[in-house]
Amino acid sequence: MAVNEGAPLLDIRDLRVSFPTDDGVVHAVNGMDLTLRRGETVGIVGESGSGKTVTSQALMGLLKDTSATVTGRILLDGQDLVPLTEAQMRPYRGKRIAMIFQDPLSAMHPFYPVGVQIAEAYRVHHDVSKKAAAAVAVDMLGRVGIPDPKRRYAAYPHEFSGGMRQRAMIAMALVCEPELLIADEPTTALDVTVQAQILDLLNELQAETGTSVILVTHDLGVVAEVCHRVVVMYGGECVEQATVADLFGDPRHPYTQGLLASMPSLAGTSGRLTPIPGFPPSLLALPEGCLFADRCPKAHLVPDGACADRRPVPAGPEGHPSRCHLNAQEPAQEVAR
Template sequence: MALLEVKDLRTSFHTEDGIVGAVDGVSFSVEKGQTLGIVGESGSGKSVTCLTIMGLNAKRNTTSSGEAIWKGKNLLTTKPRELREIRGNDISMIFQDPMTSLNPVHTIGKQLIEAVQLHRDVSNRVARARSLELLKAVGIPYAERRIDDYPHQFSGGMRQRVMIAMALINDPDLLIADEPTTALDVTTQAQILTLMKRLQEEFGSAIIIITHDLGVVAETADDVLVMYGARVVEHASVEELFNRPQHPYTWGLIGSLPRLDIDVERLIQIPGQPPSLLRPPRGCRFHPRCSYVMEVCKTTVPELLPTQREPDHLQACHLDEETKDREAAKLLESMMAEAG
């Protein structure tokens, strides 16, 4: 049985300009010990999906529907009190900006101890020992001394390590990492990603990693969800996604990325801008930017369906599979050919 099963999740924000459908019918599941990557651009709904599961959206002017089943309980209808017991204990979360995610007026020790004591009835001494243990596990040098320092005394990479320590302190079954390395330099990113991989092996947590960086996904995820305009457009194992991408948006993402392993004279560019969720395009939300657009795309929303060859590979595009396989192969081939 899946650890977390999300079914037809929808979240909308009521703003002065109208209703913004930030998440529109998203379904996926996460297995124990597995890493799911969610890729998309800003405004694609990837972060809101996870905040909705965690019940962390602002209460006012927000409506959510659908299900997020966690150990038999629908998190969307769970009472706030019970949800609080799950948050930080069974499911924990780390965020993009380590500079602002820690409270500047408390020592990191105090914030870690708080995380322990919110869920365990233990003395300060025990909670502090546990905090130290985690700080050491995430590689904070001189942890005994640094536990009483304030967040501003740490570098960005070190603060993200503290955030990871805090997220893992109660042995969660699921860790949601929302762009955990976006604000960090590339060598620090490598440190954090390596650390997350190692800790996953050690603690056995499942991970949902949200990112806009296909490289990060390729190196960390087992399964990948590609989101565009608040919907899932493709869902496949990481090998399938990179070897046989089935959605024109995924092709665009792969082709538009300058990368170290492949040389191209000109990047494949997706024309236009990401859609407005206030007034999204009818039919397939990608159709105004898609070079394969057909009449049906402008009127009918494509369903997220399995491909014939690989039932676990889901995609939402009206093109026939033969064309898609051909185009995907062409894209990858052209990139390889230029790589020489």
């Protein structure tokens, strides 16, 4: 799918999300910036707890009427979604922004047939009869590759296999032809064969509908296959952004380098992976300096202990910023990878 180089569909600026707890305030997302153009697929990657899913929940408006505090700007085609109330957000959710949840079995209601739930999602945003909505739902089930869609329309979620449930969830998300689709770990629980089928399906439907996609995942292999650009999150921050080619060919942040080094490779000879030592920072008490400093093998190369004392700002080539003190130094001081 060709990417539209015009005005961005989605423009996120300084997004911050925090949650009050008995132990203190959890700072789940800390200054997220992201731009998404029409027809583009952007992957958000990082370890568990890095803020990927919370970011997607904020985009969907699922944190409204909760204890969460959300600040910053989420501009969808120029409209800021952050200050909207829950009632004001409903026309957007499902119609203009839709989400494929990680576990379709828990995301679907167990007491209603799958087709009825898809038809209901369509009727929320379209003034049509139940019969007309049912016809749309059957057609959508067929488009996502579910065999005998008329019969499957009346089946319940537990009667579907894992791959078919994921296809049905994709049908529900796309039935209103949203401009933006958020896919949160859509293939995690699937075997590799079904995973490939689901990814191919998403690519085909995106080419057909022109929908922009945010893919939330921990799987860099999936990102390399389907995404145009990548956002790497760590400790609630975006630590690196780049095109897929630039990120895999020239990773600039030590955390990104660690993620890539920990990937299994068919070309590897030792059979051993290279893990990132240590643990992510506590989101209850973020350090003053670089969030990755305690785990970074290159922190000692930055003079004056800046990694521990000062939070780095994004720096680097245009289109490939990374939040690392090393990348803010002169090219002659850049460390070989």
